[in-house]
Amino acid sequence: MTNKILFIANWKMFGNLNSVKSIESVINLSKKKNYKNAKIIYCPPYTLLDKFVIKTRKTKLCVGAQNCHQVINTGPYTGAISTTMIKKIGAKYVIIGHSENRSNGETNNQINKKIHSAISNNLIVIFCIGENLFEKKHNRTNNILKKQIYLGLKQIKKIDKIIFAYEPVWSIGTGKILTNKELTKQIIIIKNIIKNLYKKQKTKIIYGGSVNNKNINNLKQINEIDGFLIGGASKSSKKFIDIIKNYYR
Ligand code: PGA
Numbered sequence: 001m002t003n004k005i006l007f008i009a010n011w012k013m014f015g016n017l018n019s020v021k022s023i024e025s026v027i028n029l030s031k032k033k034n035y036k037n038a039k040i041i042y043c044p045p046y047t048l049l050d051k052f053v054i055k056t057r058k059t060k061l062c063v064g065a066q067n068c069h070q071v072i073n074t075g076p077y078t079g080a081i082s083t084t085m086i087k088k089i090g091a092k093y094v095i096i097g098h099s100e101n102r103s104n105g106e107t108n109n110q111i112n113k114k115i116h117s118a119i120s121n122n123l124i125v126i127f128c129i130g131e132n133l134f135e136k137k138h139n140r141t142n143n144i145l146k147k148q149i150y151l152g153l154k155q156i157k158k159i160d161k162i163i164f165a166y167e168p169v170w171s172i173g174t175g176k177i178l179t180n181k182e183l184t185k186q187i188i189i190i191k192n193i194i195k196n197l198y199k200k201q202k203t204k205i206i207y208g209g210s211v212n213n214k215n216i217n218n219l220k221q222i223n224e225i226d227g228f229l230i231g232g233a234s235k236s237s238k239k240f241i242d243i244i245k246n247y248y249r
Pocket of ligand 1: 010167171172173174208209210211229230231232233
């Protein structure tokens with residue numbers, strides 16, 4: 001996997017055909033020498049996946065889906081999209097285990113099946129983990145993270161196909177964010193949990209939760225972080241570009 005810093009745009013339930021053109025400025029930015037170490041990945045809604053794949057062809061940008069069904073190929077699952085369908089359309093990544101899906105009932109077991117499915121289709125998984133406010137207040141963060149990692153990665157061998165996205169649930173869309181010291185500590189704990197499971201392997205860990213063009217100036221000082229999963233601030237190309245520019249300033 002790349003040694004570059006990841007800037008992953010998670011558009012959630014936003015975007016329409018008119019939004020496709022808006023990423024041209026980000027494509028232009030990616031061509032500049034100053035940003036050659038930025039790996040930019042767009043995760044638009046399913047309805048725009050093919051449009052984004054076409055738009056980013058022959059550019060440095062990549063495309064990912066925001067979720068997938070656990071069944072690999074096809075089947076009678078109304079409204080669902082499989083990793084085979086995602087792969088065939090030309091996307092290379094898939095977000096799995098996002099807290100907005102976990103809070104809708106997605107279990108660690110389903111997440112594990114989805115990860116197996118994604119890896120068997122050679123997709124790179126952006127595996128989201130994170131504690132909610134209740135768990136944080138009750139000092140359960142580390143146990144929760146451990147459980148999410150152990151159950152989510154059950155029988156998964158290809159750890160190099162996984163990008164870990166640490167997203168404290170209470171930080172998503174709220175503007176609240178850990179201090180650098182707290183975040184560094186948490187990332188190191190996660191790295192140790194992973195090390196225990198997969199000896200010696202080097203893994204990528206990114207941070208998500210209210211990342212914007214201001215707090216990126218702080219966040220970039222944390223060497224342990226390999227990139228960012230950005231929701232709200234990635235919908236506007238201008239804000240997204242400012243995040244990337246400020247990171248390399
Ligand atoms: P946010 O979302 O940047 O809007 O907090 C991040 C995410 O949910 O991936």
